Amino acid sequence: MQSLGKAFRLLEAIAASDADLTLSELAAASDLDPGTTHRMLNTMVDLGYVARSDPKHFALTLKVLDLGFHAIGRRDIRMLARPMLRALVDETNEAASLGVLDGGDVLYVERMRAGITRLGVDIRVGTLIPAATSVIGWAILAFLPDADRIRTLKQPSRQRDFQEIAAPPDLDKKLAAVRKQGFALSGSTISTVLTVLAVPVLDRDGYPIAALSVAAPTVRMKPDALASRGLKPLLNAADLIARGLEASGGAVPE
Template identity: 55%
Template sequence: MSLPNGTATMTPAPMGIRRLDPKEGKSSVQSLAKGLRVLEAFKPGIDEMTLSEIAAASGLDAGTTFRMLNTLVSAGYVVRIPESRRFRLSLKVLDLGFNAIAHKDLRDIVRPLLQTLVDEVSEAASFAVLEGGDVLYIERVRAGFTRLGVDIRIGTTIPAAVTSIGRAILAFLPEHRLERVLATPPRHPSLTLKTPDRPTLDPLLAALRRDGYVLEKSVITPDLRLLAVPVIGADGWATGAISVVAPWSQSSDEDLKSRALEPMLATAHHIARAQEAVGSTSSVPGL
């Protein structure tokens, strides 16, 4: 909009939508924020809208809204209704929400069980699932305030075949799913962690299937000893895995196994049963 003297003005933002502050430009991507405003313009009960309706609801001018819609259509988040000038959200947007809900459900289920495990074995523990070709850390509980080596955070992704916790999941997948995971490029390829080839990986997975656990030196932090077990669902396949780490110099393989293996197996069983109870056994991203 322009004033009679040619001075440009901003379209007023609808109530409930925060105006984009130009001062925030240095620390944010304004075009992304505008794209999100277009998505947020679709409210409950309003499944389809025209460009002008979306512009009015999002507080953006028509030209910006047109560019945002074209981008979102190309990315698959918005769909043009054939033979009309209307748009609607695609199921891809729903997938984002469902994935977030599924992960929140998993964290709500896992955290108290993981905390009980940490209280029992006095070592840090983690829970992870697969996401594409990576293992994604959903929850982590420390033992006290001590940080051990590289601090794995919630949301960290690592190529699945590289890590013990990832291989604990891979070993208990159907063959077609295993092939799919291994064929998926990792989100963040590591320059320092080498992904094992199949002749190296297959014996490791076979040993996991035989023993039901993996106990080895951490490839991420060599001064840590790591024990990992799968979480097995009702169908016999892994829905995730848990791991416990201990300082290499303060624990032997036999010590860590004797202290932690049985509690870990019990925790894995409880997580699997809890997943079944809330219908979350299928919430393994990327599969």
């Protein structure tokens, strides 16, 4: 924890200066010894958050802005999505969720249940699920450009609860079908009692910035019935969220 605090003091010292600073100037500004400052600066340079403007001076890179932009983007889409999800729950009487890619995972940024019924799986805001092994993930992956999809699938998951679930061997075939029909529909990969319907939220260039899903207990809702009830409302909600983000200038960073 002390090292983390020192790292943030150093970043704040760089950000507070109008001019690029030397190692000794940064050590003094952040109240650190030169050796600690040197080690931390080298680490931050390696990570891409700090750059050498010349051999002796250091400056922040634009990568630091990514942290804030991710938070802003997710807040924007979550605020836009809440009334859409509420309307989806009212119209379908099923649980509705919104997820975005976070590395190789789908991060749930908003979720609403229908009443107090539990669905047999503990998904909440902040839950991560490997994109390759989730229906909502397929709705995003299917619409990614090939290079982005390959890069995403190579990234390790940060979620430990679902590591034992393997991606389907015919994933490429599944994604091609999702891309062709415009939605993903399947039994949940993390619960044997749920059916999930998911659609992408596409920007004006057709890039998937998120995905919406509804989930229903399989015992009372077969896949075809869920698609019949939920597909049109899901597509309408996804379109409204995309248009709302465009109008507000918001975006969800990669």
